[in-house]
Amino acid sequence: MDMKKIGLFAAGVLFGTAGLKVLGSKDAKKVYAQTTAAALRAKDSVMTTVTAVREGADDIYAEAQAINDQRAQAEAESVIEDTSGEAEESKAE
Amino acid sequence: MKCTIQHDLPGRLRVHLCCGRMTLSQADVLEYYLLAVEGVESVKVYDRTQDAVVVYNGVRGRVLRALAAFSFAKAERMELVPEHTSRALNREFEDKLAVTVMCRCLSRLFLPLPITSALAVLRSAKYIREGLLALRHRKLSVAVLDGTAVAVSILRGDYNTAGSVMFMLRLGEILEEWTHKKSVADLASAMSLKVDKVWLRAEGTEVLTDVRSVRPGDHIVIRTGGMIPLDGKVVEGEAMVNQSSLTGESMPVAKRPGSPVYAGTVAEEGECVISVEKASGSGRYDRVVQMIEESEKLKSTAEDKAARMADRLVPYTLGGTALTYLVTRNVTKMLAVLMVDFSCALKLAIPIAVLSAMRESAGYHISVKGGRFLEAMAKADTIVFDKTGTLTYATPTVAAIVPFGGQQEAEMLRLAACLEEHYPHSMANAVVEEAKRRGLSHEEYHSQVQYVVAHGISSMVEEKKVIIGSAHFVFEDEGCRVPEGEQEKFDAIPAAYSHLYLCIDGVLAAVLCIHDPLRREAREAVKALHDSGFSNVVMMTGDNRRTAESVSREVGVDAFYAEVLPEDKAAFIRAEKAKGHTVIMVGDGVNDSPALSEADAGIAISTGAAIAREIADITIASENLFELVILRRLSQALMGRIHGSYRFIVGFNLSLIALGVAGILPPTTSALLHNGSTLGISLKNMTDLLDEDTAAQT
Numbered sequence: 001m002d003m004k005k006i007g008l009f010a011a012g013v014l015f016g017t018a019g020l021k022v023l024g025s026k027d028a029k030k031v032y033a034q035t036t037a038a039a040l041r042a043k044d045s046v047m048t049t050v051t052a053v054r055e056g057a058d059d060i061y062a063e064a065q066a067i068n069d070q071r072a073q074a075e076a077e078s079v080i081e082d083t084s085g086e087a088e089e090s091k092a093e
Numbered sequence: 094m095k096c097t098i099q100h101d102l103p104g105r106l107r108v109h110l111c112c113g114r115m116t117l118s119q120a121d122v123l124e125y126y127l128l129a130v131e132g133v134e135s136v137k138v139y140d141r142t143q144d145a146v147v148v149y150n151g152v153r154g155r156v157l158r159a160l161a162a163f164s165f166a167k168a169e170r171m172e173l174v175p176e177h178t179s180r181a182l183n184r185e186f187e188d189k190l191a192v193t194v195m196c197r198c199l200s201r202l203f204l205p206l207p208i209t210s211a212l213a214v215l216r217s218a219k220y221i222r223e224g225l226l227a228l229r230h231r232k233l234s235v236a237v238l239d240g241t242a243v244a245v246s247i248l249r250g251d252y253n254t255a256g257s258v259m260f261m262l263r264l265g266e267i268l269e270e271w272t273h274k275k276s277v278a279d280l281a282s283a284m285s286l287k288v289d290k291v292w293l294r295a296e297g298t299e300v301l302t303d304v305r306s307v308r309p310g311d312h313i314v315i316r317t318g319g320m321i322p323l324d325g326k327v328v329e330g331e332a333m334v335n336q337s338s339l340t341g342e343s344m345p346v347a348k349r350p351g352s353p354v355y356a357g358t359v360a361e362e363g364e365c366v367i368s369v370e371k372a373s374g375s376g377r378y379d380r381v382v383q384m385i386e387e388s389e390k391l392k393s394t395a396e397d398k399a400a401r402m403a404d405r406l407v408p409y410t411l412g413g414t415a416l417t418y419l420v421t422r423n424v425t426k427m428l429a430v431l432m433v434d435f436s437c438a439l440k441l442a443i444p445i446a447v448l449s450a451m452r453e454s455a456g457y458h459i460s461v462k463g464g465r466f467l468e469a470m471a472k473a474d475t476i477v478f479d480k481t482g483t484l485t486y487a488t489p490t491v492a493a494i495v496p497f498g499g500q501q502e503a504e505m506l507r508l509a510a511c512l513e514e515h516y517p518h519s520m521a522n523a524v525v526e527e528a529k530r531r532g533l534s535h536e537e538y539h540s541q542v543q544y545v546v547a548h549g550i551s552s553m554v555e556e557k558k559v560i561i562g563s564a565h566f567v568f569e570d571e572g573c574r575v576p577e578g579e580q581e582k583f584d585a586i587p588a589a590y591s592h593l594y595l596c597i598d599g600v601l602a603a604v605l606c607i608h609d610p611l612r613r614e615a616r617e618a619v620k621a622l623h624d625s626g627f628s629n630v631v632m633m634t635g636d637n638r639r640t641a642e643s644v645s646r647e648v649g650v651d652a653f654y655a656e657v658l659p660e661d662k663a664a665f666i667r668a669e670k671a672k673g674h675t676v677i678m679v680g681d682g683v684n685d686s687p688a689l690s691e692a693d694a695g696i697a698i699s700t701g702a703a704i705a706r707e708i709a710d711i712t713i714a715s716e717n718l719f720e721l722v723i724l725r726r727l728s729q730a731l732m733g734r735i736h737g738s739y740r741f742i743v744g745f746n747l748s749l750i751a752l753g754v755a756g757i758l759p760p761t762t763s764a765l766l767h768n769g770s771t772l773g774i775s776l777k778n779m780t781d782l783l784d785e786d787t788a789a790q791t
Contacts, residue, residue: 047188
């Protein structure tokens, strides 16, 4: 029976009585609440960031679509329509 | 409200609202406020960032002015938001998913190994217990496989693998619950649509009253086709009540004096007086939700098949595991087989595909009451239309009134309106509207309606028996006759109209010609339906043969049936089903309800009678027949996706097993690939099935 074991035993007794009291005490509960609140805030801020990223991605996607629409329109405008048939028809009339 | 523009494109705007925190209900208020602005096509409000994305095709200035004029208090008073939105529900499950994923990431990054191991052991208890329970019930289900995989990993001290298996299972559970809750909520909010007016009986007369002003103890009258808006007890009369919205049972139940009736059920036939027990607004929505959950109406057979298929694969997987061990005597190879578990992939990917399709269809104003109806829609080869209100506009008008036997035109219209008022059908509405338009009041006539059947109404007015209805009802069932010497006039009535016949004391008194114009898009829509694989498009109508023939030629249907009774419609559908066809019924009125419930999927155009909405499996809120084509494409795309996922999951995982047994892949890699592929296919199944272009084409 050396001092170390006795020390451990004493620490155990101390924890079993006073320690549990401290862990279950009002002040400790306040600490828990604060920690949980911080965790929830962290979660919310992560979710907000995710939302912001999603919005940004949506913006980029919408913009990309607009660019392609513009290109398609520009291409359509750069084509000169074949009206030879119409001209002949009008001649025939 | 002060806003800043974050992103600006022609036709699309993202603004940030300077309002500080935004609650979920405020986000809803904003969303529905903006949707009500003219020219706005779609709105997405992100409450977390207080941002709103507005897609519009109108004037940009109008959107900006609407935003500037917006305030939460003012918009809330406008009462634009429906009673229940799915925002809170989606938030709950998004959060659950996010928390699960975050916890997993954090614990893998920061928690020391002993603690994660201990946590894994703790959590594994649940899966092992479920596996044992399934075994005790002598079922070799997926739970057994899950339990075995988790238990073996734990026993081998491979806490990491056990953890990731359980993580995937947990994700699957959350998603499955989300699917279920979401479809129930959508269904319930579609079903708890209010009937605004009821016939209140007070001092011998019946008055049309707002349902909210009905008090417990009041007596209300319910007739054929009417929805019972409040809980109560029958005190008089008898009715067959369809309680399928509550019990899922499609056979109507007879209600006699003393029987209780429940809000949300529908009187299919008969008439009764109900003593109200509970005023409106007492938790109807919640009750509906509860009752749907009790009835297993929702499960898609594809989902079922996925679950069954997963169960069926279990013995093979277990057998394969044992065989591998026996042949190779190598635990690593054995685990490679066990770790590749088809179940979570099937259980995850397919419900997600169904949910996403239901969400997508809601975007097209189509509400679907369950995955299996999408399946029926994809498979169907026969579609039956009830003419009035579906192929034609829902608002017919009275074109002419031809009086007989020396009667006055106005007088006859008044009488007809007085009867038709009690009947929820578009033709009846036309008569009532016409009377209103001509300023004919008919209150003094308030009569005792004797009975209402599918094709007509009979009543006593001033000691005389008055009936109104179809030719079949009036001339054959009731034996009325055309007055002497007027047969010629009777024959000359134009056939292009639908007709209502009014008789007094057995003699024809007037014919009301109802003009029921075809929908502009009807022809094109029928053609598109043919192109999308319907081989048989059928039109049914209670109208006379000549009218029906000319309409059917115009629309281009394959077959038509004129002068049909409601039973005939249902019988036709039964016969087609017996021939092995899958039949879709599209209708809007009271007389369609037997056919709607008989069909593999009944579709109601939601401007129709309450009963059609209640019984129908799919409701289309839009006034466009092309929605049917969109629905068809969507459901076919969904079935394609489900089968594709199926083949992919089985094929991919089988090759994983083969590679594992061959010793090319170690168990952890195969588990990683397996989980990765599951996640990938689930994400893919969340995307839209139809792109905007295909939807726009239709």
